[in-house]
Amino acid sequence: MARQRSLLLLVLILAIAAIITLVNLPIRLGLDLQGGSQLTLQAQPTEAVPEITPDKLEAVRNVVERRINALGVAESVVQTVGSDQLLVQLPGVSDPAQAERVLGGTAQLDFREQKSGTEEQLAIEFQVQQELLIQQAQLEAAGEDADAAAIAANQDALDRSQAAISDLFIKTDLTGEKLSNAFAAPGATGSAWEVGLEFNNQGAEEFADLTRNVAGTGRRLGIFLDNELLSGPVVDVRYAETGITGGRASISGNFTAETANDLALQLRSGALPVPVEILENRTVGATLGRDSIQRSIIAGLAGLVLVLVFMVLYYRLPGAVADVALVVYALLTMALFALLEVTLTLPGIAGFILSIGMAVDANVLIFERTREELRTGKTLYRSVESGFYRAFSSILDSNVTTLIACGALFWLGTGLVKGFALTLAIGVAVSMFTALTCSRTLLLTVLSFSQLRKPEYFCPNLPSSNPQAKATS
Amino acid sequence: MKLNIIKQRTLWWAISVAAIAIGFIATLISWQQFGAPLRPSLDFVGGTRLQLELVCTRTESCDGPIDASEVREILAAEGLAGSSIQVVGDQQNALSIRTTTLNVDQRESLLETLEAELGEIDPTLIQIDTVGPTLGRQIFVSGLTALGASFLGIMIYLSLRFQTDYAAFALLAVLHDVLITLGFFAIMGLLFGVEADSLFIVALLTIVGFSVNDTVVIYDRVRETIRNNPGDHIDDIVDAAVNQTLTRSINTTFTTLLSLVAIFLFGGETLKYFALALIVGFIAGSYSSIFIASTLLALWRERTGRAYAEVTPADAEPADSTP
Numbered sequence: 001m002a003r004q005r006s007l008l009l010l011v012l013i014l015a016i017a018a019i020i021t022l023v024n025l026p027i028r029l030g031l032d033l034q035g036g037s038q039l040t041l042q043a044q045p046t047e048a049v050p051e052i053t054p055d056k057l058e059a060v061r062n063v064v065e066r067r068i069n070a071l072g073v074a075e076s077v078v079q080t081v082g083s084d085q086l087l088v089q090l091p092g093v094s095d096p097a098q099a100e101r102v103l104g105g106t107a108q109l110d111f112r113e114q115k116s117g118t119e120e121q122l123a124i125e126f127q128v129q130q131e132l133l134i135q136q137a138q139l140e141a142a143g144e145d146a147d148a149a150a151i152a153a154n155q156d157a158l159d160r161s162q163a164a165i166s167d168l169f170i171k172t173d174l175t176g177e178k179l180s181n182a183f184a185a186p187g188a189t190g191s192a193w194e195v196g197l198e199f200n201n202q203g204a205e206e207f208a209d210l211t212r213n214v215a216g217t218g219r220r221l222g223i224f225l226d227n228e229l230l231s232g233p234v235v236d237v238r239y240a241e242t243g244i245t246g247g248r249a250s251i252s253g254n255f256t257a258e259t260a261n262d263l264a265l266q267l268r269s270g271a272l273p274v275p276v277e278i279l280e281n282r283t284v285g286a287t288l289g290r291d292s293i294q295r296s297i298i299a300g301l302a303g304l305v306l307v308l309v310f311m312v313l314y315y316r317l318p319g320a321v322a323d324v325a326l327v328v329y330a331l332l333t334m335a336l337f338a339l340l341e342v343t344l345t346l347p348g349i350a351g352f353i354l355s356i357g358m359a360v361d362a363n364v365l366i367f368e369r370t371r372e373e374l375r376t377g378k379t380l381y382r383s384v385e386s387g388f389y390r391a392f393s394s395i396l397d398s399n400v401t402t403l404i405a406c407g408a409l410f411w412l413g414t415g416l417v418k419g420f421a422l423t424l425a426i427g428v429a430v431s432m433f434t435a436l437t438c439s440r441t442l443l444l445t446v447l448s449f450s451q452l453r454k455p456e457y458f459c460p461n462l463p464s465s466n467p468q469a470k471a472t473s
Numbered sequence: 474m475k476l477n478i479i480k481q482r483t484l485w486w487a488i489s490v491a492a493i494a495i496g497f498i499a500t501l502i503s504w505q506q507f508g509a510p511l512r513p514s515l516d517f518v519g520g521t522r523l524q525l526e527l528v529c530t531r532t533e534s535c536d537g538p539i540d541a542s543e544v545r546e547i548l549a550a551e552g553l554a555g556s557s558i559q560v561v562g563d564q565q566n567a568l569s570i571r572t573t574t575l576n577v578d579q580r581e582s583l584l585e586t587l588e589a590e591l592g593e594i595d596p597t598l599i600q601i602d603t604v605g606p607t608l609g610r611q612i613f614v615s616g617l618t619a620l621g622a623s624f625l626g627i628m629i630y631l632s633l634r635f636q637t638d639y640a641a642f643a644l645l646a647v648l649h650d651v652l653i654t655l656g657f658f659a660i661m662g663l664l665f666g667v668e669a670d671s672l673f674i675v676a677l678l679t680i681v682g683f684s685v686n687d688t689v690v691i692y693d694r695v696r697e698t699i700r701n702n703p704g705d706h707i708d709d710i711v712d713a714a715v716n717q718t719l720t721r722s723i724n725t726t727f728t729t730l731l732s733l734v735a736i737f738l739f740g741g742e743t744l745k746y747f748a749l750a751l752i753v754g755f756i757a758g759s760y761s762s763i764f765i766a767s768t769l770l771a772l773w774r775e776r777t778g779r780a781y782a783e784v785t786p787a788d789a790e791p792a793d794s795t796p
Contacts (some may be wrong), residue, residue, distance in 0.1 A: 032743075035597065040608065094596045100577040114696045140617075148552070153688040278577075279608040287597035292741055303732030310728060348671060350736055350744050354679070354751070357732035361725040365690065368721040397634055398686035401627050405682030408623035409675065417619075419673050424679070 015328050018335035025338040030345035030419060031089055033293050037096035037284030041086040041103060041276040049274050052084040059273050061086055066269035067102050085279070094285045098262070104276045105226060107266035109176030111210055112169035112222035114232075119218055122168050122232075129161045165229050169222040173209055175271075178203030180247075182267035184260035187252055193260035194250045195267070204247025211235045212243030223251050225263070227277075243314040266366050296349040303353045304330065307360060315367045317457035318443060322363040325438040329359050333430045337423070348419035355427025361398065362435030365391040371459040379387055388440050395432065402428050477500030478715045478767055479708045485726045485764035492757075504660045510655065512662030514670035519606030521575040523584070526567040527591060527689010536670060539591060547590055548572070551583050558752055567598075574605055616674035620651075624677055627685050635692055643688045646758075646766035648683045651677055653751055653757040666748055676750035683729070684758025687722055689765045692720050695770070703782040711771040715763055725750040726759040 015331040031038050043052045043060050057080050064086055065078045114122065132154060139151045181198040199207055214221050216237030223230045230253045235244065240455070248392060255263070284292075308326065311319035333352065337344060344352075370387030406428070409421035446452050478485075500510040507513060515522055529535040539560045548556050548570070556572040568587075575583065580601070588594050606613075624644060631640035654677060661667035694714040702710065730752060737748040774780055 012496065015600070029616060037601075042607075094599055097577050097581050104577065111609060145712060162618070183626050277605070278603075279605040281598065281601055281603035283601035285595070285597040285599040288600055292743070295739055295741040296744075298789050299735045299744075302739055303735035306731040306735060307728050310731060314724065346741075347675060347747070348741055353732050353736055353740075354729065357729035358725075360685070360728050361686075364721055364728070365725045368718075370726075372717065373774040390697075394690045400630060401685040401689060402682040404626040405678050405685075408619045408626060410623075413617075417616075417671060420679075450620040 003407050004444050006442050007437060008445055011328060011441065017332055019329040020327075021338055022331070027334065027338045028219065028341055029289075029293070030045060030348070031091060031289075032282070032284050032346045033093065033289045033344065033349075034091060035094060035289035036473050037093040037279055037281065037283040038090070038101065039088040039103065040081070040280035042274045042279045043084045043086070044277055046274055052274065054083075056273055057084060057086070060276060063122065063272050064088065064103060064276070067265060068099065070265050070269055071099055071102065073099075073262040083380075086276070092286060094283060096281060096283050100278055100281065102262050102265055103276065105263075105266055105279060106226075106272040107176065107263070107269075108131075108271040109179070109225050109267055110171065110224050111174040111207070112166075112171055112224055112363055113210060113214055114169055114222060115221040116217070116219060116331060122220070124167070125161060125168070129158070132158045132161055161230055165225065166222075166227055169224070169229075171444050172206065174203060174210060177270070178206065179267055182262045182264040184255075184257065185250070186257075187255075192252065193251045193255040194217065195255065195260050195264050196251045197251065197267070199247040199249070201247070204245070207247065207249060207270035208243035208245045210243070211239050212241070215239040215243065229326045241427050243394075250436045264293065292346055296346065300349065300353045300356070301414050303356055307357055310401045311360060311363070316460070317364070317446065317452065318367045318439075321442045321446060322360055322367070322439055324442060325434045326356065327362065328361060329434040330430055332354065332434065333421070333427055336426050338429065340426070342426070343419060343424055345419040347417070348423040349362050351420040352427060355431065356426055358402075359427065359431035360435070362391070362395045362431060363439055365394050366435070367440065367458075374455055374459045380458065383458075384443055384447065388436070392436075395435065399428050399432050401411040440453040475716050476712075476719065476763075478712050479771055482764075482768040482772070485768060489653075489761070489765055493649065493652050493656060496653060496659060499656055499659035499663060511659050511669040511673075514668035514673075514709070515571065515602060515604050515609065515696065516671040517609045517669075518720070519574050519604050519609040520571055521573070521580065521601070521603045522569065522571045524561075525584075525594045526562060527589070528593040528595045530562060530564055530595075535566045535592070537562060539544055539568060542589065543571070544568060544587070547586055548583070549585060551579070553583070562653060582695070595694055611676075612671050616671065619678060620674070620681070623681050627681070627692045631685075631689070633672040634693045635696065639692050639696075639770065642766050642769045642773065643685055643692065645769065646688050646761040647681050647684050650680050650754050650767055652758040654680060654754040655750045657753045658750060659793065661746075661749075672743075672747040673750055676747055676754065679751060680754030680758060683755055684762065687726070687758055687762035690721065691715055691718050691762055691767055692770070695767070699782045705781075707771045707774045707780045713768045717765050719763065722759055722763055729755055 011439050041060075041064065043057055045052055049056060060077055061080055068076045068078060068088060068090070073090045073093055075091050077087075078088045079089075081087050088103070090096060093099065106314050136151070136154050136158065138155060178200055179197055179201075180200045181196075183196045185196045187194045196332045210221065215235040216239075218234070220232040220234055222232050231251055304326070307325045311322050311326070313319070313448070317323065333355070336342075337352075342348070366387045369391045370383045373383035378386070403425055406425040409417055410425070503510055503512060508650065509517070516539055526538075527535060541558050541560050544558050544560075545554075548558065553572045559569040561567045561569055561716055568591075572583075580603075584594065620679060624647070628640050631643055656666065658669055658673065662669065691714060694717055695711060698705075698714050698717075699707075699711045716726075733748045733752050733755070736744050737752065
């Protein structure tokens with residue numbers, strides 16, 4: 001009896017601790033419930049970087065993190081996943097377009113010098129490119145009748161023309177890394193925007209050298225972003241002596257306020273060592289998330305109440321005991337979610353609701369066994385004891401198999417799946433504990449009250465010609 | 474209630490074979506239509522799905538329901554002809570559009586046009602899902618690997634706890650449940666356009682865990698009955714074991730179904746078909762544990778000459794004591 005009393009006390013303390021935990025420590029909600037945007041990025045190997053090493057991925061992560069921080073999203077998270085992927089979580093963002101645009105570009109800015117003797121060739125290539133651009137615009141404007149094949153062919157031609165143009169320039173040491181600042185500024189002419197650049201000391205020197213080299217020669221200075229020519233200004237002959245000093249420059253191109261801002265942000269946060277591709281975008285609006293939480297609470301409560309009612313109706317007194325154990329189970333499991341900082345997603349909630357239905361499994365096994373023992377004429381106390389004892393191996397086996405399936409889900413599954421596997425696994429583990437300690441202790445405690453010691457409370461329609469069943473130990 | 478499990482086994486088997494065959498035909502038809510056994514969601518094949526609701530729904534000031542053909546024209550003008558469009562919501566003022574994978578600029582341009590034509594879209598009620606085709610394959614492959622791994626893990630565990638033949642039939646029963654659920658969703662896909670997404674694979678894995686669980690309880694009882702009555706024929710042992718655990722099998726499945734029905738009714742769109750897959754799988758799992766796993770084990774033991782438990786000759790009872 002002493003052991004039961006202390007176990008009962010333990011269960012009570014755990015239940016109270018669970019309530020205190022739940023009141024003070026909110027359960028972390030996934031982006032599908034609180035609203036927000038989750039992007040999966042994949043680092044793409046290039047000719048220069050044929051393999052994504054952990055170092056490279058970490059470097060990509062740093063740049064991505066800087067860019068996200070520059071967007072000013074509170075509590076954003078950037079994690080590496082696997083060997084070449086990044087997971088970016090942006091809570092509260094319902095329009096991830098800016099983030100996608102800013103993350104998508106590598107922003108490898110560099111300044112190049114035109115090769116001598118290529119002036120005519122460049123002029124021709126520019127013309128070719130202009131024609132192709134006009135053609136592309138016309139093709140795309142066709143709308144419904146757009147000829148996808150023609151657009152693709154034209155795009156290929158554009159890419160070739162781009163490559164031909166960049167062949168006419170020589171790379172220099174001056175790259176975006178030597179910038180100290182980048183900002184968007186309205187251009188001198190009308191509505192076009194520019195990106196203003198400020199170099200650090202070394203960059204300023206190199207920029208002066210570069211501009212001195214090309215000034216007055218008719219050759220151009222090439223400003224390349226991700227290997228594409230953004231603008232190719234001519235440097236005035238008056239800089240032939242000194243070059244452009246002071247370490248300031250600006251890039252004009254077809255910028256709007258928005259695109260100029262995005263580029264400035266990318267340049268400030270540094271270039272990505274390899275390009276990234278956005279593989280996945282899951283965005284849920286905040287209100288939609290709140291609706292989901294509300295629905296889940298209703299579904300969870302409905303499931304719980306249905307199971308509670310069924311257990312009492314079918315198993316009577318032990319059913320009521322199982323119900324108490326089930327409520328304790330629900331409290332403990334939720335408290336564990338909060339303590340282990342499990343991020344609760346919609347599938348995770350489904351896993352939890354499902355586990356409510358499964359949690360009574362152990363109790364059902366035990367009570368059925370107890371009824372059988374009663375029918376064979378054993379005493380109430382002995383029946384309950386052997387019900388627990390003999391059901392144990394079934395309970396263990398069935399829970400271990402569920403845990404194996406959870407394990408497979410957890411190790412091999414993706415984010416969404418993991419949440420479900422984790423909540424279900426925690427549920428199964430806790431349900432074994434509550435069934436084997438909580439229900440058992442409660443039931444044995446109940447048996448210590450003589451007015452409750454009636455076999456018909458445990459098993460209806462028990463043959464009354466079974467006098468032994470009334471005796472208790 | 475007492476079931477004649479062994480006597481009517483051809484009936485039980487026929488029911489299962491018929492159900493699996495119907496499902497198989499449905500998967501074949503799906504294969505012809507979608508190139509996959511089920512109607513695949515964008516989780517597996519890639520694509521973009523936009524779910525939007527107009528601002529006017531919450532204030533009930535909409536001019537009227539959204540016209541699907543108008544949306545179709547907008548999409549066609551954006552070069553997205555052939556996308557699927559559904560007008561949803563109580564007031565028919567919400568949209569679900571599924572297209573090929575859109576990049577950010579394509580998506581923004583589409584949203585802008587839709588907003589200009591239909592009215593303001595509520596940003597807090599939007600849902601965007603974009604999955605690149607390569608990631609879709611990755612999700613699919615990792616899902617199948619997880620399924621295979623759980624089969625293997627359960628096989629090993631059951632072989633250790635029971636015997637290999639128990640484990641093999643338990644897995645066969647699980648395979649039965651997975652096939653029935655697949656078939657059911659193939660039919661749902663063909664008739665009602667229900668898609669299989671990554672949650673469907675989660676459902677299959679959960680079904681695997683739950684259904685084995687059911688079978689294990691019956692096998693546990695078979696083992697116990699053999700130990701207590703070593704002289705009985707395996708048919709009688711299985712009959713007794715199944716009947717003794719019948720209430721338990723039905724009740725646990727029932728309580729689990731109660732919570733699943735709650736999710737199906739109140740859990741919202743995302744979880745609805747997830748719950749349905751589990752409901753179908755769990756019912757199939759309960760059926761296969763009671764009627765298939767048990768009868769197959771009995772048949773196997775009989776055919777391999779092990780209808781009677783291997784006991785020492787001293788305490789073996791004469792064979793004619795069984796009917």
